[in-house]
Structures are given as C-alpha cells and as structure tokens.
Amino acid sequence: MITGKNYIGNRLSALGNKTYRTFNPKLNIENEHTFIEASQDEIDEAAALAAEAFKTFRTISGDRKATFLRAIADGILDLGDALIDTYCSETGLPKGRAEGERGRTVFQLRTFADLVEEGSWVEASIDTALPDRTPMPKPDLRKMSIPIGPIVVFGASNFPLAYSTAGGDTAAALAAGCPVIVKSHPMHAGTGELVASAVVKAAKDTGMPNGVFSNLNSSGIEVGQQLVQHPEVKGVGFTGSIRGGRALYDLAAQRDEPIPVFAEMGSINPVVLLPRGLKKDKDKWAATYANSITLGTGQFCTNPGLLLGIKGDDLDEFVQKLADEIIKIEPSCMLHPNIVGAYEKNKSKALEQPALSVVADYDGGVAENHARQALTTVDGASFLNNPTLHQEVFGPFSMVVQCKDVKELETVISKLEGQLTGTLIATDDEVKEHRSLMEALQNRVGRIIFNGVPTGVEVCPSMTHGGPYPASTDSRFTAVGIHSIKRWVRPFSFQDWPNGLLPDELKNENPLGIGRLVNGEWTHAKIR
C-alpha cells in the first residue's frame, strides 16, 4: 500500500509540508497518491539511525546479510502486480519492461547475497610474522575489506527498479555492510515506496538493526543536497545527468570531510564504423542500430548517440538504410513530460547547428509525451569544432559523423569526452591495422563492444559500467556487477592481532573456507 510517507528506518513518517504527485505520461494525468517530502528533522533522524545501525551492521556475518538481501528480493516479488502497475503508471514504460527490470533487480540482490555468503569478496590477505627477520622482526599483518559507512543512493529516473530504491547501488552497499538512505526519485515515488516497504519488512524479519535502510521522498534538489552534506553520510551513489551528478560531486568534495561520490552520468556511446566491417553487413547493422537507438525511447544510458564513419558510398548507403529503418519505428512514450520537453529542446538545439543535416525526423502525429526519433549527419571537421554537438541528447536521437579519413576519425575519437561504451563495427583485420585508433577508443571508454550494440548491460562479474569522466565521476569503479561493491569498502589491516580476536575471514583456521592471499599465494587452505 502506498502511503506517501517516508521510511525513517522502520517507521513511516510525514512531518514535512511540501507535497507532490507522480505523473502518468501515457495517460497524461497525475497519479492519485500524494507524497510528503522529507523534512530536515527526518533527514537528520534517518542519518543518525544509519550511523547507529552501522555500529552493528558493519560486522554482521555474510550469511545474515545474504538472508537479508534474499528476503528483499522475495519481498519485491511478493509485491506482485501492484508494483508492476505502479511502475507502469509512473513511467509510461510497458509491462514487459517493468517485469524485465524487476527480474534484473531481484537477480542483482540474489547475486550479492551469494557473494557475501561465499565470503571471498573481502580480498583477505595474510602475511604471517617472521620474528627472526633481521634487522627488524616482521609483524603479522592481515587485511580485509570493511564497509565505509552510511551510503546515500539516488534513484534514477530511467530505471525505477534496477538503479533505484533496491537497485544495484543499494544491493552493493548493503552487501558491503553499509546502511543505505535512498533519496527517492520524484518521478516514481510510488514505485520507490513499495520497494522500500519490502526492504523494511525484510530488515525487520531478518533482525537487521533499525536504520539500516531509510527511504526519503523529495520533489526537488534540497533533500539530496542535505543528505550529501550530512556528516554521518560516508558515500554517495548516483545515476543520472552530468549536471546533477557533478553538483553532488562538488558538494561532497567541499565537505570538511570529503566523501566518495560514484555518479554514473551522461554518455553518447560512440559506434565506430570501419569500412570493410560496415560493407559486409550494411543491412543487418542498419536494422540493428535503428532498434538500439530507439530502444526504450532512447532512454538507456548506453544508447548509441554517435556513429563515426569514413565518408564514402558505403557509409552513405548505410545512413540511408538506417534512416529508412528508424523512420519506420513507432514512436513511444518517454518517462515524463519534463523528459520529453528536454529531449525536444536539446534536439532542436542540435538541429539548429548549421553543419548538421537531418536524414530522418519522424514527422507523423504522436500521442502525448511520445518522442519523435531523429537521425542526423555532420562532417568530421564541423563536429570537431562544435562542442554543442558533443553533448548528449537524451532520447531517440543519433548523429553520424562522416570523417574524411581514418586519421580524422582517430582525432574525433581522441577528442571525445569519457564514455560508458565504445562500439566497433569492423573486420578482424581492420582492428589489427588500426592499432592506435583502438588505443584511442579504449582510452575514452569503460567497455568496448565488437560488432554489436552497446545497449544491454549484462549483470556479471566481467561487466564494467562506468568510464572516464563524465561517464562517471571515478573511472576506477564499476556501477554494475559484483565488483561494484568495491565502491563502498576500504582495506583494513590488523597487526599482531591474537588469532581468536580476529574476524573469521582472517583467522588461521579459515572457518569460512574463503579464498585468501596467504604470504603471496592464493589459497583456500588453513594456516598451521
């Protein structure tokens, strides 16, 4: 049941004066529930509870954390159609997408449960003492990852489940042993509250400390700002725009005690079309990219907004086919009138650039809040000279840069801002021939795809979802996959600690049976 209230730890609370509603973009009407924005007192209380909960939660066993995470996953499924219906009414996205994203969210929670239950993720490292070493004895040193403290997670507009309330950031933080305070996204506050109710129920049912999770409503930027500046908050997870992410990063960096912000932000996900690779499968790539560009109304962070090719008949032919395919696709609904508005505005701004040619611009009638897809072209020199063209147009919009030769193509790549992904359409031989172009592309992105599309972020250990700024605020971490837990932990060493007083992960007898680096060797063995 949606109450419109905040969860301050396990308690529903609504002390604030500011209220708002979510919006159904498909029906173009406000949804029924009224949400009450968290007050300063509620923010303080959630932070104090999180700090108190951290004292015990930070050392709760992997088994117990796994039970908690699995209970959240089960609870989300138990919400049934109420969750799916709320999701659809707050996003305009179809039921299949809602169910798919729910499946991914549950999978992520269960994956982290498996990870902490197994236990090796703490990267235990043990160097035993050498008391007879000269000139100085070597002490016994044992290291493992420990949680950094309460984390604030910002819900993402475009993924109400997988990147929001109990999404990847939250699952990773809880798995690490960090309490979580969610800054609920105003566009899907109802979805958020339902998921939050499942997390709170799971926390209670599995005996987690009160305050391990809170969910705060917000209609503007104030609640998020206050949370990031709160002294009890020790880290921030964010998925959204460059402007939003950078603002939070700046606030966190200006604190007396700066804290890490992992913000996954904008990306135009360049696709490099090398001539022979393109020539081989023009029709296939045209159809595939028409779908990738318009998938989810272009609202994926890995949407291919930029195609880079070499001028010539093959590229012209491909562009024409792609235009034909794109124009055939039925426009779909965006998440919110504000997002459609921003899309139309940014698209217009791009189309105003004299160097840009429009090759496809859907001009049929569309329902309210539906986005008209567009495909444009520009020559390499103009692209290089016009920073406006480097900016993301969030939505089903793509630009083909027609470079005069491989050298210009490489220059274009090296001048791009950091990106989540780079894709290469090429033959094997072309990759071998253009080594420096490959290096340049790798240097700008977090993930490189060969003869495919960037949309679709597989949740697995080998995924990197991140990249050089502004794809993320810290390229040294990933937002997806088990290693995303590293954002919320720090190494900690015990020196000459009595064996019986060490955490289980570091005891000689290795009671958890985890993999450890012992005197430089990776092993599951005990220490005699």
Next chain:
Amino acid sequence: MITGKNYIGNRLSALGNKTYRTFNPKLNIENEHTFIEASQDEIDEAAALAAEAFKTFRTISGDRKATFLRAIADGILDLGDALIDTYCSETGLPKGRAEGERGRTVFQLRTFADLVEEGSWVEASIDTALPDRTPMPKPDLRKMSIPIGPIVVFGASNFPLAYSTAGGDTAAALAAGCPVIVKSHPMHAGTGELVASAVVKAAKDTGMPNGVFSNLNSSGIEVGQQLVQHPEVKGVGFTGSIRGGRALYDLAAQRDEPIPVFAEMGSINPVVLLPRGLKKDKDKWAATYANSITLGTGQFCTNPGLLLGIKGDDLDEFVQKLADEIIKIEPSCMLHPNIVGAYEKNKSKALEQPALSVVADYDGGVAENHARQALTTVDGASFLNNPTLHQEVFGPFSMVVQCKDVKELETVISKLEGQLTGTLIATDDEVKEHRSLMEALQNRVGRIIFNGVPTGVEVCPSMTHGGPYPASTDSRFTAVGIHSIKRWVRPFSFQDWPNGLLPDELKNENPLGIGRLVNGEWTHAKIR
C-alpha cells in the same frame, strides 16, 4: 652528478628564472647546488610527453615493465655513496636511515617488478557467452585493469627516497602502465635529481618511451598547482600535510574533468592503553613508547602523538616512567629549519592550552635544528572540548589523555578524526570485554596494532597505509604494498571481442598463465 636542472622526459632542461638551494640542517648551512624551478613551458612539455608516452606505455608487457622497474632499482644502488651523502646533507638524517630507506625503495621497485611480471594483478575476469540463453543471448565479457593515464607524484619531505622520486607512488604508477611526472620536493632536490637520473637512464636502457618519467624542480606551490590542473594529468599521489594535500584535492576536484588524488596526510595515531594490559608491562611500554615517539625526531607519519588511558595509579605511574625515559633521549636533528620552526610553534600552541600539563619537556641545550621532545597530559573532558588538541604536532611530541572511565575513552575515540593507525595495549580479555570500543577504534583508522607501536610500515600485501579522512583523501586505497597499484588503474571490459585480438591477459589460452576469475571460479586454467 647534480646539475640543478629538470628532466623533461629524457632531456635535462633549465628554462626557468627561479632558483633555490637545499639546506643542510645538521651543519646549518645551504648546500652547494643551485636548482632551477621548472617553467610553465617545461611543465607543458613534460605533460605532453607523458600523454604521448602513455599511448604506448599503457600496453607494454608486464615483462618489459618489470625490466624497467628492476633497472631503476639497480640504478639507484649504482648511485652509491653519492646518493647517501646527498640524502644526509639534505635531511640531517643519519647514514643508517638513508641506507635503510634506500633498501626499502629498491625493495618496493622489485616487488612491483615481480607483481607485473607474474601478471595476475590485473584482476582478469571472464564470463563466456551463452548464445542460447533466453530471452536474450549472453555476450562474452572479459574485464581487466588498465592504467588511467599520466600521474603526478609529489615528493614527501620526510621520506626523500621511499615516498618521493622513485618511491611507492612512482613504482606503483609505472607498474600500472602510467607515466609519472614528479614534483620534486624542494628540501631534497639533489637527492631527487640523482634518483631521477637513475630512472631516466633505466627508461632509455630498457627502451621505454620518452616522457614515461619527468622530474620537475619547484621551490614553492606553483609547479604542483599547475601540474594538478593540467588536462593531460589523470591522477595525483601526495604524502604530506593536511593543508597541502587538501589544497591539491580541492584543485583536482574543481577541474573540468575531476581526477583522483590520493593524499596521505596527517595522523596522530592514537594508542589506547587499557588498564590490565598496561599494568602487566608498564616498564616495557614506557621504554618502547619513548623510542617510538622520538624515532626519526618524530617525523614518521605513524608517530604516536596521542595516548589514551583511564585515570588511575597505573596510568600515572606509566606516564611518569614514560616521561623519565623520554627525557633521557638525546634530541636529534629535524629535516629543515622550517620544520623545526613549525614544530616549536605548534608545540607552544599546544602548551598554551590551560588544560594541558607538561610532564616532560627537554630543556637541555641542543644543536641547531634539533627538536626538544615533550610529553603532556590532559583530562578527557578538556580534550573533547578543545579541537586545538586534536591537531598533529609534527615532531617528537605526545599527549596522554586521562579519561575518567571506559565510556569517556570510547567517546574520545569516536570523536577523533580519521587516522592511519590505532594501537591497543590490552589483554585478550579486555578486547573481548570492550567490543564497542574496538568497533569505534576500527572505524577511525586504517590499521590497528595489538600490543606494539605504530611506527614501522611493513611493505607487504597485507599492509594498509591510509585511512579515513584526513589520514587520506580516499580511505578505499592504500599507499603501501602491492595493492597501492589500484589507485592508478580502472576496470575495462571487452564485449564479444575476437580471441586473437584480446590482450594476452584475457585470451582463452591464458598465455601468461595468470590467475583469473572464469565464469565465477578463480583459476589458472585455459578456456577450451
């Protein structure tokens, strides 16, 4: 031979107008060589060369990087007494310390050589494709760590070798595949140039690209500021004061493209004395701590500046013994007149606090630039209410906080800023009895020592040298040990990449024979 010039890549250069000399604090005279500060043009050239060198250095094999690192180590040893003499003349430290630090520096370089030669450090992770998975095929994903780009390393005043020119930050960055630009520390520019000459010679001899290493002289803060703001610089390593480290952190955070700064800064390294542990070995701990507090004239970052105990006869007796031991120690020379000056000033500022009682203050005559050690006491309530007393007095100064009970002791601990280390003098039973105090202490530090001293930072995989702010700017990394390489790398994923075109680390046949996570299992095996 010392020329006083900068190394811009492999070339000696001296275009600037600003000159300075280093100082021999023992003789209280300037040293003979004149150093020419790097000009803006030289900074730009070093950065451009580093960016160019990165294009090839980033993919040079582990074997070749190992050869380079070992050549640096050999070259440093080949400098022989010229290096040791210069070191001593620029620091006032004794020859034994110089040789010990050289040994550590060489050990660090060789340790990183072994690490990259073996190769598993890249944390390779492979998830093979499942083309038949429904509803979507699973792509092939392969991830490994790659270098982030040119790194600026700031030399540390207190460790001219181990934390400076070719110290831990440089060794880790070069091992990662990142070119390094050193901002030489003005107090030991001659030592820096000699070591730089060994690095440049090693780079040439082993065929590394020009620009993989530069060494820039500086007398003030401008060269460092310009480097941190330079667009081609992608990361910063710093060891020094909170003021200096924070200033660089702020500059880096304010860039258009923010970059990571790992600054290891101040720490007062609290030592918690629990009653029964203290009672057992009062004499031993008094002698041990008198030595630890005055070791290297208190100029170690892990110097124990704060002892926390419970009021009572045992603590009083220990304090008296410690005072007796400390006063016996012969004062020694500090690194530079400025450092002695800062020590005397900060000590006076502390001694002016009315709540502070002096129990030992060396008042014998001392030679120029020698520091008079001091020991003081204060009650817990006064310490809690006076932030001045929480500040580091860099040098042989320590304060004993006499808490009225365990509860107040825990409050004191929880109010401390972040620290590199925390030490516990206790019996096993006391650790078990005071679990929440242990948690509080762990939460403030990067390393916890049982019945020992914090001075002495063992270089091994299980060491954490870092901690919550302001011990470091990012507690998620360590400055010492092989895992310090993680500061300079980022995860990178290849999706559906042809096996033959992958880096060796990710190929099916595992030609390097490294340990990898393959479909969730850690293995050295090939993939069939």
